[in-house]
Amino acid sequence: MALKDLLVVVDDTAAAAARIDAAAQLAARTDGHITGLYPVVPLTLPGYVEAELPDEVRAMQRGYTENQTARAEALFADAVRRNGLTDRSEWRVLYGHPTDSAALHGRYADVVVVGQADPHRDRDRPIAVPQDLVFECGRPLLVVPYAGSFPHIGERVLVAWNGSREAARAVADAMPILTAAKRVVVMAVNPKAGPAGIGDEPGADIAKHLSRHGCRVEATHIVTDQIDPGDTLLNTVADESCDLLVMGAYGRSRLREQVLGGMTRYMLEHMTVPVLMSH
Incomplete structure (x- = not known):
């Protein structure tokens, strides 16, 4: 099996840029296609709280989500451009838990690139969890550390x-x-x-x-x-x-x-x- 179809899970953590770069350079080496998956976790509130939210607060929530999504897409687009993958790339934004989204879409890829959980920063935010994903997606995982940069993988x-x-x-x-x-x-x-x-x-x-x-x-x-x-x-x-x-x-x-x-x-x-x- 050739690595012709890579899926990289993108999030709002500081480690996302190095993870995207690692996936992009691997896709370039294998002449493969790269898909960036950005799961958006909907904010869930009790019904009585949701009903009382002012329109201004809802607008602020939408604006924050749009800004975070745009920043993540810009990171992905930059890595794609630098590695000559513009014609072999796709950007997806989905609503749902990152692990569930990555497991579903990862089944249509050759390898899923995901980040190591940072115990100091990832406790309170939903992320794609490698411990769960390795069981659920049915594909190999390439887990990239949350610290460091990795310009060469597989030499x-x-x-x-x-x-x-x-x-x-x-x-x-x-x-x-x-x-x-x-x-x-x-x-x-x-x-x-x-x-x-x-x-x-x-x-x-x-x-x-x-x-x-x-x-x-x-x-x-x-x-x-x-x-x-x-x-x-x-x-x-x-x-x-x-x-x-x-x-x-x-x-x-x-x-x-x-x-x-x-x-x-x-x-x-x-x-x-x-x-x-x-x-």
Whole structure:
């Protein structure tokens, strides 16, 4: 599958510009089409309050929404222009919850580009939530961190491999990026041994598969109880100057991850580079 149809979820957060830029440069690299989706969340008030609102207040609400929408569209249009995507772009404004809107429209795209939640700023505003979207849209997510800029995505890629169905799905979804990458590192952290594990040479099988697709790939693994597996991956991202992490999402139930913790939750909270994840 080629990445010919990208959907980027745009919002009013400060991180929106970097997210749009990341999606636009990826669309330009893959000769793809980019759609900007701007969900507008209607203000819901109790009926008795709504009935008493003066016309001036209603006009102010409409004006604020129109101004925010125009600002978001301007960011999208600028990124589209700079990346030569004017003839391969579309802008959509929808009313509804961002997660619901992104899940519905994301089913008609090859990948959905969404932002990491900022715990300091996004608590009181509706946003497209990656934890929910990865289950509901049926497409891979490219989650872009709320801090930083990402001028290159997919030149040096780290694949988090544990032999699971979710990891295999993520590798397949990321294949157009992996085949074009300058370097791909497959890493297994604390790999399981035995028949239910991933072999005597952890990562070798999936690396062989990737090499048959023309990927410039190498496999490595680490066994440690001194460092959290998530930190091990992020340390490798830094050491190898990777600009993308590919991983499966929620190999165990979301409730269990919420209670006990897990790799998906950890990455969504601590990511330092964009993460392509699939469930």
